[in-house]
Amino acid sequence: MLFNSIEFAIFLPIVFILYWFCTKENIKAQNILLLIASYVFYGWWDWRFLSLIAFSSFIDFSIGKKIGKTVDPKARKWLLKASLFVNLGLLGLFKYYNFFVESFAEAFTIFGTTIHVDRLNIVLPVGISFYTFQTLSYTIDVYKRKLEPTENIVDFFAFVSFFPQLVAGPIERATHLLPQFQRSRYFEYDKAVDGMRQILWGLFKKVVIADNCAFYANIVFNNYEDYNGSSLLLGAIFFSFQIYGDFSGYSDIAIGTARLFGFDLMQNFAFPYFSRDIAEFWRRWHISLSTWFRDYLYIPLGGSKGGTWMKVRNTFIIFLVSGFWHGSNWTFIAWGALNAIYFIPLLLMKRNRSNMDVVAQDRLLPSLKELFQMGITYFMVVIAWLFFRAETIKVAFEMIEAIFTFSNFGTPYIIEEGTGIHILPKKFLLSILIFLTVEWYDRTNTTSLEPFTLLSKYVRWCIYLGIGLSIFLFKGNEQTFIYFQF
Numbered sequence: 001m002l003f004n005s006i007e008f009a010i011f012l013p014i015v016f017i018l019y020w021f022c023t024k025e026n027i028k029a030q031n032i033l034l035l036i037a038s039y040v041f042y043g044w045w046d047w048r049f050l051s052l053i054a055f056s057s058f059i060d061f062s063i064g065k066k067i068g069k070t071v072d073p074k075a076r077k078w079l080l081k082a083s084l085f086v087n088l089g090l091l092g093l094f095k096y097y098n099f100f101v102e103s104f105a106e107a108f109t110i111f112g113t114t115i116h117v118d119r120l121n122i123v124l125p126v127g128i129s130f131y132t133f134q135t136l137s138y139t140i141d142v143y144k145r146k147l148e149p150t151e152n153i154v155d156f157f158a159f160v161s162f163f164p165q166l167v168a169g170p171i172e173r174a175t176h177l178l179p180q181f182q183r184s185r186y187f188e189y190d191k192a193v194d195g196m197r198q199i200l201w202g203l204f205k206k207v208v209i210a211d212n213c214a215f216y217a218n219i220v221f222n223n224y225e226d227y228n229g230s231s232l233l234l235g236a237i238f239f240s241f242q243i244y245g246d247f248s249g250y251s252d253i254a255i256g257t258a259r260l261f262g263f264d265l266m267q268n269f270a271f272p273y274f275s276r277d278i279a280e281f282w283r284r285w286h287i288s289l290s291t292w293f294r295d296y297l298y299i300p301l302g303g304s305k306g307g308t309w310m311k312v313r314n315t316f317i318i319f320l321v322s323g324f325w326h327g328s329n330w331t332f333i334a335w336g337a338l339n340a341i342y343f344i345p346l347l348l349m350k351r352n353r354s355n356m357d358v359v360a361q362d363r364l365l366p367s368l369k370e371l372f373q374m375g376i377t378y379f380m381v382v383i384a385w386l387f388f389r390a391e392t393i394k395v396a397f398e399m400i401e402a403i404f405t406f407s408n409f410g411t412p413y414i415i416e417e418g419t420g421i422h423i424l425p426k427k428f429l430l431s432i433l434i435f436l437t438v439e440w441y442d443r444t445n446t447t448s449l450e451p452f453t454l455l456s457k458y459v460r461w462c463i464y465l466g467i468g469l470s471i472f473l474f475k476g477n478e479q480t481f482i483y484f485q486f
Contacts, residue, residue, distance in 0.1 A: 185262035
């Protein structure tokens with residue numbers, strides 16, 4: 001079920017009414033309802049994979065209880081390994097099996113040998129990367145004694161399958177989200193209004209910004225040979241706004257929806273395109289995944305405590321694994337490697353934590369230095385996005401080669417499919433500018449459209465109405481959320 005679908009527009013009010021008016025704020029009844037609603041939400045896509053998420057939940061619930069009751073360190077470690085094996089094994093089978101066997105076969109072609117391999121004709125379950133990491137956070141934290149294992153199977157199953165953030169995050173930690181299922185929740189009007197505001201802005205990001213950007217980005221990337229350097233750069237810029245509007249829009253809707261039910265989810269994006277260096281960008285982009293890798297992979301590997309070689313090694317591991325997490329294609333690994341190359345100089349010069357505050361703190365506009373830093377960082381990110389979006393690494397390099405030629409000084413254009421007419425979406429570029437202006441004024445806040453709460457009620461509601469109308473009037477062609485494929 002998509003957040004931007006008619007089905008969800010019907011589903012959400014029904015669950016909301018049942019949750020607050022029929023459960024009488026009874027925790028057990030609320031959690032049972034959320035569990036049923038979450039399984040309906042997930043099963044709407046493909047009911048066959050409900051057994052997969054139920055199996056994963058049951059394994060980690062059982063192993064978590066066993067770890068909690070086990071004193072012997074070796075036995076505890078074997079139980080943790082069992083959880084890792086099952087969860088990562090399922091993820092590897094569904095997401096990476098075909099990639100590995102095909103890469104293995106292609107490697108032998110270098111020596112003139114052809115190997116025929118059998119692909120698995122399987123569908124990638126939506127959200128498997130997200131809920132796998134969420135359940136793993138539970139068993140790892142129980143193993144580290146950061147969390148007591150739960151005895152309530154309904155609470156745990158509801159935690160794993162919580163529908164607002166089930167298929168595309170944020171990836172919640174058990175230490176943060178699970179306790180919220182175990183304490184009383186009461187309806188709070190201000191919290192619900194804040195949630196609706198989050199949902200409204202998330203829908204705007206997705207439907208108006210991301211879906212329209214997808215239209216132009218797809219034209220350019222699907223016909224990259226027909227464009228000069230400036231047009232390819234424009235296509236990459238459109239993709240940068242597509243993926244940001246798409247993913248951060250989903251996160252906003254997820255956070256807002258959770259608030260309607262009395263839950264707080266972590267902030268997943270903190271205005272990353274206003275970053276002044278690549279380290280700041282990664283502190284602000286997909287925060288739930290970045291911090292997951294930091295806490296459960298980077299720090300256990302030694303983090304930044306060792307020598308220079310260990311710091312460089314660990315950084316490359318984190319970025320390569322992050323790239324591979326996104327998809328079974330060498331392009332994602334190249335994207336991760338390029339971001340590691342961006343990051344290493346800052347790490348070696350001990351400048352990776354130079355920009356910890358918000359840009360232009362307590363000022364309306366950034367300084368020229370900050371503007372330059374943001375421009376350079378954004379350009380680096382856009383170049384990296386070419387690898388993320390391109391079909392192959394070869395295509396990405398060909399696009400980059402064209403961008404860094406004199407053709408980049410030509411007038412950018414986009415050829416409308418079917419007509420051959422050159423178009424430059426000036427009106428839509430204006431909407432992106434308005435979008436960035438709103439985001440700039442919002443950059444010091446953790447929730448969307450917060451500055452508008454200081455305006456008079458009538459002005460505020462006129463703005464909300466304007467955003468709502470723009471969603472209906474300027475929406476692009478419906479696109480599936482990008483991160484559903486991960």
